[in-house]
Amino acid sequence: MIKEEEKEDTPLFKDAPAKTRFDVIIMAVGVVIVGATLRAPITSVGPVILEITEQLSLTPVLVGLITTIPLMSFALLSVLAPKAAKRIGLEKLLLYSMLVLAFGLLVRSVGNVFLLFIGAALIGAAITIGNVLMPAFIKKEFPNKVGLITGFYLVSMNLTSALAVGFSISIGQSTGLGWKASIGIWGVLALIAFLIWLPQIKQRSGVESESTSRLSSKALWKSRLAWQISILMGLQSFFFYTLAAWLPAALQSWGMSAESSGWMLSYIQMGQLPIMLIGPIVAGKMKDQTSLMWITFILLLLGLLGIIIWKTEFIIISVILIGVSLGLAYTLVTMFFILRTKHSSESANLSGMAQSVGYLIAATGPPLFGALYSLTNNWYVPFALLLVAAVFLLTSGLASSKDRYVS
Structure with a gap:
């Protein structure tokens, strides 16, 4: 039976075995790469929104939904992400979110109105998981370096966001695929993040007791x-x-x-x-x-x-x-x-x-x-x-x- 004072400090996931310097570097790189995927899929849409509208004959209401759906996902799903992490595991859920994000970006880029919005919903759900759980992962794995790692995480997120705005049109033009490449290219980054994040699921151990969680x-x-x-x-x-x-x-x-x-x-x-x-x-x-x-x-x-x-x-x-x-x-x-x-x-x-x-x-x-x-x-x-x-x-x-x- 856990003593009351011990229960106070029980983390969501108990400390993993001691990590090597290489493990820590891989974790830090993983945080940065995952962070890089959390804004670009949304900001890359703006510069090519007129091109999407013309090719798919979208009404103004439907155009608004392209960016509104991910934002509503943030609002509606954020509170559920910690509960899912307790069932699945924080590291595993972040890993799966990168696959969902890559798939959502692919689906959104097919060129079909229905799939455009299905992809937007998948993208919103995947980004929600990263938004909510990454600060908890940083607190858990880098308790003495939270400021530094959080800084790298936020910069990577916003740097790729700015790059997505600046290069969205040129990416479409250089590939010859137009808006489909402009908003779909970021799926490659999501797959890279998935591969870099794979080692983290080996570090996962037990979960916090249900009574403490509630x-x-x-x-x-x-x-x-x-x-x-x-x-x-x-x-x-x-x-x-x-x-x-x-x-x-x-x-x-x-x-x-x-x-x-x-x-x-x-x-x-x-x-x-x-x-x-x-x-x-x-x-x-x-x-x-x-x-x-x-x-x-x-x-x-x-x-x-x-x-x-x-x-x-x-x-x-x-x-x-x-x-x-x-x-x-x-x-x-x-x-x-x-x-x-x-x-x-x-x-x-x-x-x-x-x-x-x-x-x-x-x-x-x-x-x-x-x-x-x-x-x-x-x-x-x-x-x-x-x-x-x-x-x-x-x-x-x-x-x-x-x-x-x-x-």
């Missing part, structure tokens, strides 16, 4: 801190998806060309990259991340005010400030999955809860912003909504930054 999961949804982290997750995603949907349109209405306005989204992503490497390392060495949250808010506020007041005049500076801010916000919320939990099962459950709640919040952003623009016929009111959301992001972020646990 207690942790039940207590989590009653935790005020868990809800604050979930709101923070939702608001940083709210900003990203709202700006991705509407910033180019606003800039074009102020006289910027369509091509240049699209590059502003790339600048946001490029602004995120350095902070996603440095941020986790710095945050991991701090007990209280309040100062980092204030930096996040100030940069976001300056970027938004730059757009509202000067429109396109200082737009590059403004979007880079927003990019650094959102990159730091995402870094912090990812680190909170690790720093605010005592063991890997709590980390997985918190990640699942935060991403379920968070993506539901994020999904309201683009339609709400658009509705305000339609009602007022100007951009100041919807951008004022973002200023209000920034205050709530600061409030939830400060509450999440204090040195304590969700249970």
Whole structure:
């Protein structure tokens, strides 16, 4: 019978036998490669969306579903991923998700409307597993290097995301396969991730007791801190998806060309990259991340005010400030999955809860912003909504930054 104090520290998966330096390197490379597959399958669609629409004769509603289906998968399935991990095994589930992702990317690229959406659903489900479980894996396998490994993980995720946007059209043109290659090529990376991840299933051992799992999961949804982290997750995603949907349109209405306005989204992503490497390392060495949250808010506020007041005049500076801010916000919320939990099962459950709640919040952003623009016929009111959301992001972020646990 397990003593109460021992039960507190029981992880989702018990420690594996001592690992060699080679094992650790392979694990780290696996984390980076899996991370590289978690955004590109979605961001690669945007540049070729018109080509897909024309070839498959899609209505505007169906076009929206191509990207909405994966996001809804994040919201609806995230909370289920930790439960599946307890039954199947964290490493095995991550391994299977790479196969599902590769298959989903293949199916989505066939050129059939029905299969386009089946593929999108499979892609959404596979990415959900990686999103939710990778922070728990990092906490379990790299307890003394969570900041460094999380930094590599986040950078690989966002670097391939930016590359997918930049090279999507050229990939289709160079292969002669058009949009099918543009959005399907990332299946090769998913298969590489599968092969590199194979050694991890040999490291898996026993699972946490059912009583501890139920207690942790039940207590989590009653935790005020868990809800604050979930709101923070939702608001940083709210900003990203709202700006991705509407910033180019606003800039074009102020006289910027369509091509240049699209590059502003790339600048946001490029602004995120350095902070996603440095941020986790710095945050991991701090007990209280309040100062980092204030930096996040100030940069976001300056970027938004730059757009509202000067429109396109200082737009590059403004979007880079927003990019650094959102990159730091995402870094912090990812680190909170690790720093605010005592063991890997709590980390997985918190990640699942935060991403379920968070993506539901994020999904309201683009339609709400658009509705305000339609009602007022100007951009100041919807951008004022973002200023209000920034205050709530600061409030939830400060509450999440204090040195304590969700249970």
